[in-house]
Amino acid sequence: MNAPTAISHLVPESHQREVPAALIDALKSRFGDRCSTAMAVREQHGRDESSFDAPPPAAVIFAESTEDVAAAVKLVSEHAVPVIPFGVGSSLEGHLLAVQGGISIDVSRMNKVLSVNAEDLTVTVQPGVTRKQLNEEIKNTGLFFPIDPGADASIGGMTATRASGTNAVRYGTMRENVLALEVVTASGEVIRTGTRAKKSSAGYDLTRLFIGSEGTLGVVTEVTLRIYPLPEAVSAAICSFPSIEAAVRTVIQTIQLGVPIARVELIDHHTVRMVNAYAKLGLREEAMLLMEFHGSPAGVKEQAETVQEIASEFGGKAFEWASTPEERTRLWTARHNAYFAAVQSRPGCRVISTDTCVPISRLADCLLDSVAEADASGIPYFLVGHVGDGNFHFGYLLDPNAPEERITAEKLNHALVSRALALGGTCTGEHGVGLHKMGFLVDEAGAGAVDMMRTIKRALDPKNIMNPGKIFSL
Amino acid sequence: MNAPTAISHLVPESHQREVPAALIDALKSRFGDRCSTAMAVREQHGRDESSFDAPPPAAVIFAESTEDVAAAVKLVSEHAVPVIPFGVGSSLEGHLLAVQGGISIDVSRMNKVLSVNAEDLTVTVQPGVTRKQLNEEIKNTGLFFPIDPGADASIGGMTATRASGTNAVRYGTMRENVLALEVVTASGEVIRTGTRAKKSSAGYDLTRLFIGSEGTLGVVTEVTLRIYPLPEAVSAAICSFPSIEAAVRTVIQTIQLGVPIARVELIDHHTVRMVNAYAKLGLREEAMLLMEFHGSPAGVKEQAETVQEIASEFGGKAFEWASTPEERTRLWTARHNAYFAAVQSRPGCRVISTDTCVPISRLADCLLDSVAEADASGIPYFLVGHVGDGNFHFGYLLDPNAPEERITAEKLNHALVSRALALGGTCTGEHGVGLHKMGFLVDEAGAGAVDMMRTIKRALDPKNIMNPGKIFSL
Structure with missing residues (x-):
């Protein structure tokens, strides 16, 4: 891995490609009011939850149908101008920034549940x-969709970043839960990938190729997902530990024993304090696991007893139960709001989130050394993790007026990623590469694999118009 | 879908590309005895379990390392000659046939388990x-790998065809269970895809692109797999039903209720008879479900009781239990040998296997009409199915000297695939496209998606040397 370099948070305007007036005219003629060049609209679509800044897109199209998306892509393609799909803007990695200029296609009005096949546990x-x-x-169908990144993200965005969240330890990620897609390709053609069958060996897995491609190969216009029966019994528990290590060791043993735990989230003592302040909770300010068990009543009881036993061996306190749905919702909302709680703890801060994921046996090694480094740095941070998957997030809370903090945070992140890769892990468990991890991707995958990605990109998007400048440079 | 056409079982020699003597000399010089041009060796590597015939490859390389594979591909690439990876030869779809001539790379000597990471439930x-x-x-680690196509297939071949088997209903297919690969590309370069982390959002999912690519994009030289703790309790049961429909309705309801059944196999009464004769078993000659339950003792009991209750509603008999590991092995061996039992029931026959997979709610519709058609045709057949996944196989047992039987079987298969596609399913759940389903793939995926596959193939294998002539025509 190369020496750490601070990544500039300002993408130079010189990277911008020209957007001809003729294209804007053509888009306005096709979309009328639904093509906006108002600065406020452009600015809203030119940023996300990342700490990057770039000039906004030249225009925003509000698509209402697959035909709209195809028409927009065709027009944009004629002029070889970049096009960036936009859902709700919750990316953490700069995916939505118009780093080479171009047009944003906002799909938030394409918000219909097209079909629910309760008998097959699928939805489109x-x-x-x-x-x-x-x-x-x-x-009302008794079914649910488990994938839950912190934000109330769009399904299109979650597909594009191969998102996961707290339930992934049991239910998998978008990779496992998307069955089929409709996609508008770089030439504006509409194709379908996959079927509603649970498995298939029919040719190249284009569905999985698009999942995680971050808008660089096409615009997703329809998604068929697996859904699940609501478990007969659900119970959630909190367990406090004398140290992060004790909590992590409990998780490792739980996973290694094959306990089918539905959720197991680590929250460190800093973060518990932030969450308490934000959500007016009275949680014990120690490292904590927030767990949920799904199954039959007997199964849930059995799982919980097994994990309580393991936790006790590592000094974990007695489980505190959230037995009503309301209490559970309150706890999980607090967990999902940890990011916002942290941001509020240092008003005006910008956040750099890490997203490493390692094999479960390496979790303690990876996490504890990184905690020690973060503590030594003096940078305020939060720490939460989908630790059952070996995935955790530091969020470094940076004073935007103190550029040295960004440099320190990037060094911490660099050390963390280096450690994760050396332990057989990945630089990103669920956020995607975007702008921030392009260098790390080469370290992780190797130049040969990244070249193969580039070759695929060039073949499927010869004009390099689909969200260019993300994942890898061309 | 086009009108049914009988697919010739003889691939014309005129498709063969020339293999220059200079290439054979270079391969012999690099590999010595491990490059064979003996006709017996070539013929053994020029066929599989499909009913196709093609001229054998010009030579067979016995690779013993990744370096061997890379060296062979580089030499072959210089001469733009096809190269076909060969594991154990158990493909059912003509994957291994040298339809355009070329060189077979036999990887059966690359048979080392390189590392077992019991703590992370992975193996390479x-x-x-x-x-x-x-x-x-x-x-001896207390862990197991669940994917079990009928044959004792190689892990490389299973990766190439996106294989599954009886355990997939609970444990998923190769798609879900391969974490990472090492691959020799069409230029002879060695790349790695994926990591040992359980999830990742790091760039294009090259791992999933290679899984199911049938050797057309590269040669897999290393595979990292998920493995699982042996369940604390396992119980297997047989249940006989008055009709296939009753058995299938039981399965549909079991899956829809979310019972985490580990295996649920349908065997029709014809096939039970064949299995009884082959394996000297005394199974009741009725439609049957062969089931297995994995979990804690309480969980297994609970699952079995639920399924018994459902089965009884549909007229299923009381479960007959296989309680010892030996009895279970005997039953599952009989199931895995159903193919061979069927072949033996009509000595000298050739088999055309179907492999449709449909959403679970459509299983009865798809299966029952196809049974009626097969019965009406008079062609002997076997019928088994991984019905929990909506996947089943007819095997039409054909007299090689009665070409009209092949035409009838192809018509049956065509009708079955048409039906499956109309019901939202796939032409192949687990066998792959190979030679046999190239036409069906276009019907299923659409010309646009197949063109995208071709574009990827051309970009990654510009000389079209990697197992050419499979999945789609170029």
Whole structure:
């Protein structure tokens, strides 16, 4: 791995490609009011939750159908101008920034649940449907969609970043839960990948190629997802530990024993304090595991007893139970709001989030050394983790007026990623590469594999118009 | 879908590309005895379990390392000659046939289990390791690898065809269970895809692109797999039903209720008879489900009780239990040998296997109409199915001297695939496209998606040397 370099948070304007007036005219003629060049709209679509700044896109198209997306891509392609799909703007990695200029296609109005096949445990949605909306719309079927990144992200965005979240330890990630896609290709053609069958050996796995491709190969316009029966029994528990290590060792042993735990989240003592302040909770300010068990009543009891036993061996306190759905929702909302709680703890800060994921046996090694380094740096941070998957996030809370903090944070992140890669892990478990991890991707995958990605990109998007400048340089 | 056409079982020699003597000389010079041009060796590597015939490859390389594979591919690439990876030869779809001539690379000597990471539930193997060998080598760890196509296939071949088997309903297919690969590309370069982390959002999912690519994009030289703790309790049961429909309805309801059944196989009454004759078993000659439950003792009991209750509603008899490991092995061996039992029931026959997979709610519709058609045709057949996944196989047992039988079988298969596609399914759940389903792939995926596959193939293998003539025509 190369020496750490601070990544500039300002993408130079010189990278911008020209957007001809003729294209804007053509888009306005096709989309009318739904093509906006208002600065406020452009600025809103030119940023995300990352700490990068770039000039906004030249225009924003509000697509309402696959045909809209195809028409926009065709027009944009004629002029070889970049096009960036936009869902709700919750990317953490700069995916939505118009680093080479171009047009943003906002799919948030494509927000229909198109079909629910309760008998087959599948659902087909438009890309602008958010995860919470989906669960709201199917709740009367007794089924649910488990993937839950912190934000109320769009299904299209979650597909593009191969997202996961707290339930992935049991239910998998978008990789496992997307069955089929409709995609508008770089030439504006509409194709379908996959079927509603649970498995298939029919040719190249284009579905998985698009999942995690971050908008660089096409625009997702329809997603068929697996959904699950609501478990017969659910119980959630908190367990406090004398140290992060004790909590992590408990998780490692739980996973190694094959306990089918549904959620197991680490929250460190700093972060518990932030969450307490933000959500007015009275959680014990120690390293904590927040767990959930799904199954039959007997199965849930059995799982919980096994994990309580393991936790006790490592000095974990007695489980505190959240037995009502309301209490559970309150706890999980607090967990999902940890990011916002942290941001509020240092008003005006910008956040650099890490996203390493390692094999479970290496979790303690990776995490503890990184905690020691973060503590030594003096930078305030939060630490949460989907530790059952070996995935955790530091969020360094940076004073935007203190550039040396950014340099320190990038060094911490660099050391963390180097450690994760050396332990057989990945630089990104669920956020994607975007702008921030392009260098890390080469370290992780090797130049040959990244070259293969480039070759695929060039073949499928010869004009380099689909969200260019993300994942790798061309 | 086009009108059914009988696919010729003889691939014309005129498709063969020339293999220059200079290439054979270079291969002999590099590999010595491990480059064979003996006709017996070539013929053995020029066929598989499909009913196709093609001229054999010009030579067979016995690779013993990644370096061997890379060296062979580089030499072959210089002459733009096809190269076909060969594991154990158990493909059902003509994957291994040298339809355009070329060189076979036999990886069966690359049969080492390179590392077992019991703590992380991962293992890394060479591609020639077979599934049974792997389980034998890790059995003292208390872990197992669940994917079990009927044959004792190689892990490389299983990766190439995105294989699954009886355990997939609970443990997933090769798609879900391969974490990382080492691959020799079409230019002879060695790349790695994926890491040992359980999840990752780091760039394009090259791992999934290679899984199911049938040797057309590169040669897999190392595979990192997920393995699982042996369940605390296992119980297997047989249940006989008054009809196939009753058995299938039981399965549909079991899956829809979310029972985490580990295996649920349908065997029709014809096939039970064949299995009884072959394996000297005394199974009741009725449609049957062969099931297995994995979990804690309480969990297994609970699952079995639920399924017994459902089965009884549909007229299923009381479960007959296989309680000892020996009895279970005997039953599952009989299931895995159903193919051979069927072949023996009509000595000298050739088999055309179907492999459709449909959403679970459509299983009865798809299966029952196809049974009626097969019965009406008079062609002997066997019928088994991984019905929990919506996947089943007819095997039409054909007299090689009665060409009209092949035409009838192809018509049956065509009708079955048409039906499966109309129901939202796939032409191949686990066998791959190979030679046999190239037309079906276009019907299923659409011309645009198949063109995208071709574009990827051309970009990654510009000389079209990697197992050419499979999946799609170029």
